[in-house]
Amino acid sequence: MIALAMFVIALALLLSGIPVAFVFGGVALLFALLIPELGLQVFSLLPFRIYGIMGNTTLMAVPLFIAMGLILEKSKMAEKLLETMSGLFGGLRGGLAVSVVLVGTILAASTGIVSASVVMMSIIALPLMLGAGYDKGLASGTVAASGTLGQIIPPSIILIILGDVMNVSVGELFMGAVLPGLVLVGLYIVYILLYAALKPKAAPAAARGEHVGIIKALTAIAPPLLLMVAVLGSIFAGIASPTESAAFGVVGALALSAFNRTLSYAMVSYALLETVKLSGMIFMILIGATAFSLVFNELGGSDLVLEFFSHDIGNVWVFIGVAMLAIFILGFFIDFIEISFIVVPILVPVMHAFGIDPVWFAILIALNLQASFLTPPFGLALFFLKGAAGSMVTTLQIYRGIIPFILLQLLAIGIVILFPDLVFALI
Template sequence: MIALIMFAAALILLLFGIPVAFAFGGVAMMFAFFIPSLGFDVFNILPFRIYGIMSNTTLMAVPLFIMMGLILEKSGMAEKLLISMSSLFKSVRGGLGVSVVLVGAILAASTGIVSASVVMMSVIALPLMLSAGYNKGLASGTIAASGTLGQIIPPSIILIVLGDVMSVSVGDLFMGAVLPGLTLVSLYITYILIRAYINKEDAPALVSKEKISMFDVVSAIVPPLLLMLAVLGSIFAGIASPTESAAFGVLGGVLLSAYNKTLNFEMIKYALFETMKLSGMIFMILIGATAFSLVFNELGGTDLILEFFSQDIGDVWVFIGVAMLSIFILGFFIDFIEISFIIVPILVPVMAAFGIDPIWFGVLIAMNLQASFLTPPFGLSLFFLKGAAGQSVTTLDIYKGIIPFILLQLLGLGLVVVFPDLVFAFL
């Protein structure tokens, strides 16, 4: 029970806005200090854990993929992609929305950074969609959901983190997430086209006198696709590890930026500093979570949860249902990084006890965590969208527009549960 009180105390601190690393690390120190049977001796192993984190070759891919995404963010690639895609679908009702989804998928496979994708498309696509007469809710929901595809479509930062936390191959998680990610893309496109067919005013065809040649379309689409195929193809073919492919991706991002004539010292400086800040935040959270898990495990928290699910309940589907529901609800209030480092390690022993395939379970968690970016009131993609959109859309427009896409994500999650072959098709 003390372990559960400790867990609840950490969540309460998070809700009060305490930074994640300090919330979990501080709660761990406080409980270690006030419980005589523990004491600070419980942290004797912490330096070795931290050294293991910092020397982990899998986690080295995180700052590399972040840097690749930040370089591509400033390369002008997104704008060229969107203009080219919209020219292909301009005569179709809902075609601009379909273009946004496809560009979101390509950006997800190229950058993997949600904040960059949502902000870029908010700045570029939202004014274009609103001027074309799109419903504000539909436009907002399409941009937020499409920009968040980077959470499930490889190379995804969350898949790298889950691979390390769950001690499974990141390459296998990447391959397992491909079809579920494309399933979400298909669901989004289908919804937009059906809504445009039912209500023509929500998503009219794009009227544009500007003509774009096929050469311009090809030159905008092919380079990022080649980079995506090189990075992911080298992993899937077993030629390179995710970390090595991430390093190649950084080089590819620099070359693509040079191709678009946007490469300069200021851009490289921006990418380096932002990479340092984001990576530092992630690793600080991981260290705080490690301290928390040491005390939590010493208090018997993991054993209590394992006993509850494997003996008191004893049903694998009940465990999966409770786990997915818990992650979905927690996603309303806390970020995917905290859930990955705190909640997932608690679930892993129960998963192993039930004999659940870790790759399939990892993809389920990743799809569920993607919803945490979209669920009000603390969905980060909604904040990114509102911040970039300014007064052109209201918070209510965003909330109303995102609900159908959250339901589509839950439908996609259900499809992966019912049809596990979506995960194992490329494995």
């Protein structure tokens, strides 16, 4: 019960807005000092764990993929893609929103960084949709949902973190996430087309502008697609590890930026500095979470959870339901990184006890964590969207527009639960 109190106190401090790494490390230190049986000697293994984190080749892919995404963010790729896609689909009722989803999918497979994708789409796509007469709720919901596809479509930072936390091959997670991610994209597109058919004034066909020729379309679409194929294809074919592919992706992003004539010292400097900041934040949280887990496990916290689910309940579907509900609710308030480093390790022993496939379970968690980015009132994607959109849309309009996409997200989780072969088809 002391372990349970430790978890509750950490959660309460997270909700109060204290920096995450300090919450985890501080709570661990507090309980180690308060419990005489533990003392500071419980941290004797911490330096070895930190050294293991520093030398973890899987986690080395995180800063590389972040750098790749930040370089692509400044390469004007999104603008070219959206201009081309809107020309191809804009004449269709709801076609502009469909083009936003498709561009979001390509950006997700190219960058994997949700914040960059949502901000880019908010600045570029939202004014275009509102100018075409789209309902503000549908427009903002489409932008937010499309921008968060980087959570599930590889190369995804969350999949790399889950692979390390759950001791699963990141390459298998990337392959397993492809079809569920495309199912989610398909659900978004079907919803938009049905919405446009039922409410034509909410998603009108754009006025026919300049005709987009095949050459122009290929010029905009081919470079990011080639980068996607090179990075993901090398992983899927077993030619390179995720870390090696991430390094190649950085080189490819620089080449793509040079192709678009946006490569400059200022841009590279910005990308590298932001990569250091984001990576430092992630690894500081990981070190704090490691200290927390040392004390939590010494207090018997993981044993308590394992006994509760495997003996007191003993039903695998109850465990899956409770785990998904807990992650979904926690996603209202805390970030996916905290959930990955604190909640997921508690669930892993129970997962193994029930014989649940870790790749399938990791994809369910990733889909669930993506929903947490969209869920009011604290969904990070909604904050990014509102901050970038300014007065173009109200917070209430954003909330109204995002609810159908959250329901589609939950439907996608249900589909993956009912049809697990979607995860294993490419592995």
